[in-house]
Amino acid sequence: MCNQTAGLIARALEEAGISTVTISLLREVTEKVKAPRALEVPYGFGFPLGRPNDPTVQHKILNALFEMVETVETPGEIWLFDER
Amino acid sequence: MAQFKDLKPSSQRFIRNYPFPELVDSTLHRLHKPLNKCRVALITTAGLHLKADKPFNSSFLASDCSYRALPCWARLCDMDISHNSGDFDRRGIQEDLNVVYPIDRLVELVQQGRLGSIASMHYSYMGSLPRTGDLRKYTAPEVAQLATQDAVDLAILTPV
Numbered sequence: 111m112c113n114q115t116a117g118l119i120a121r122a123l124e125e126a127g128i129s130t131v132t133i134s135l136l137r138e139v140t141e142k143v144k145a146p147r148a149l150e151v152p153y154g155f156g157f158p159l160g161r162p163n164d165p166t167v168q169h170k171i172l173n174a175l176f177e178m179v180e181t182v183e184t185p186g187e188i189w190l191f192d193e194r
Numbered sequence: 195m196a197q198f199k200d201l202k203p204s205s206q207r208f209i210r211n212y213p214f215p216e217l218v219d220s221t222l223h224r225l226h227k228p229l230n231k232c233r234v235a236l237i238t239t240a241g242l243h244l245k246a247d248k249p250f251n252s253s254f255l256a257s258d259c260s261y262r263a264l265p266c267w268a269r270l271c272d273m274d275i276s277h278n279s280g281d282f283d284r285r286g287i288q289e290d291l292n293v294v295y296p297i298d299r300l301v302e303l304v305q306q307g308r309l310g311s312i313a314s315m316h317y318s319y320m321g322s323l324p325r326t327g328d329l330r331k332y333t334a335p336e337v338a339q340l341a342t343q344d345a346v347d348l349a350i351l352t353p354v
Contacts, residue, residue: 111209111212111283111321111322111323111324112239112240112279112322112353112354113321113327113353114214114320114323115239115319115320115321115322115323115329115353116237116239116351116352117257117351118329118330118334119239119319119334119337119351120220120325120349120351121217121220121221121334122330122334122335122337122338123237123334123337123338123341123349124220124222124223124340125220125221125335125338126223126335126338126339126341127223127342128223128338128341128342128346128347128348128349129223129224129225129347129348129349130348130349130350130351131348131350131351132225132350132351132353133350133351133352133353134353135196135353135354136196136197136198136201136353138198139214139230142214143214143215143217144217144218144219144220145218145220145278145293145351146221146222146252149224150214153196153352154196154200154283155196155200155281155282155283156282156283156284156285156286156287156293156294156354157283157286157293158293158294158296158301158353158354159292159293159294159296159299159351159352160293161286161293162285162286162287162289162290162292162293163289163290165298165299165302166243166290168292168293168296168299169299169302172296172299172300172350174227174301175350176308177227179229179348180225180229182222183222183224185219185220185221185222186219186220188278189250190257
């Protein structure tokens with residue numbers, strides 16, 4: 111249910127005028143709560159930024175999140191992260 | 195990749211039958227300045243809290259919608275983790291906080307000039323919430339107000 115909670119918090123922040131981007135570990139739930147912008151990542155529960163001690167991939171994920179914030183114009187959009 | 199089928203059967207049944215709120219499309223607030231001028235906050239649902247703070251109620255049925263502030267200086271040695279869902283594999287975060295809460299990466303990005311600054315306070319919730327009324331009505335808007343007072347432009351949300 112973490113993905114629901116994150117999406118609902120993001121919605122409240124956007125309503126207050128703060129831009130958000132949410133990592134999604136379970137697309138089905140992120141879609142249900144209509145998170146404002148979400149990046150689906152290919153990792154297991156507990157690993158939203160991938161493997162431990164892998165700053166290269168962590169930075170790639172953050173860059174993808176920033177790209178979403180700078181370009182997405184439609185609420186509810188979900189991108190799929192590919193670390194290659 | 196985490197998929198619905200990876201959840202425990204009990205969790206799958208719960209989500210399949212869960213009465214998700216009927217929501218309209220969210221507001222979408224566009225950034226009005228470049229990233230290198232933006233102040234960024236992290237919000238996680240991993241149940242992190244300072245060791246000195248009150249733990250979350252980790253009972254699923256309690257549906258603890260409260261939040262804890264995490265000062266920007268706090269690292270794993272300063273924190274405990276209340277979230278104890280069986281679907282949350284804690285091994286990653288125990289080895290590297292940045293797997294869930296990428297504070298060191300944000301510090302690097304500010305040092306590189308990619309981001310403007312890091313919020314003075316970040317926030318954590320307990321993600322396993324079967325009832326979200328208090329979250330939607332009170333505690334999410336409260337954190338939005340606190341982040342606004344901290345001049346946050348962008349928040350990154352990380353579930354577990």
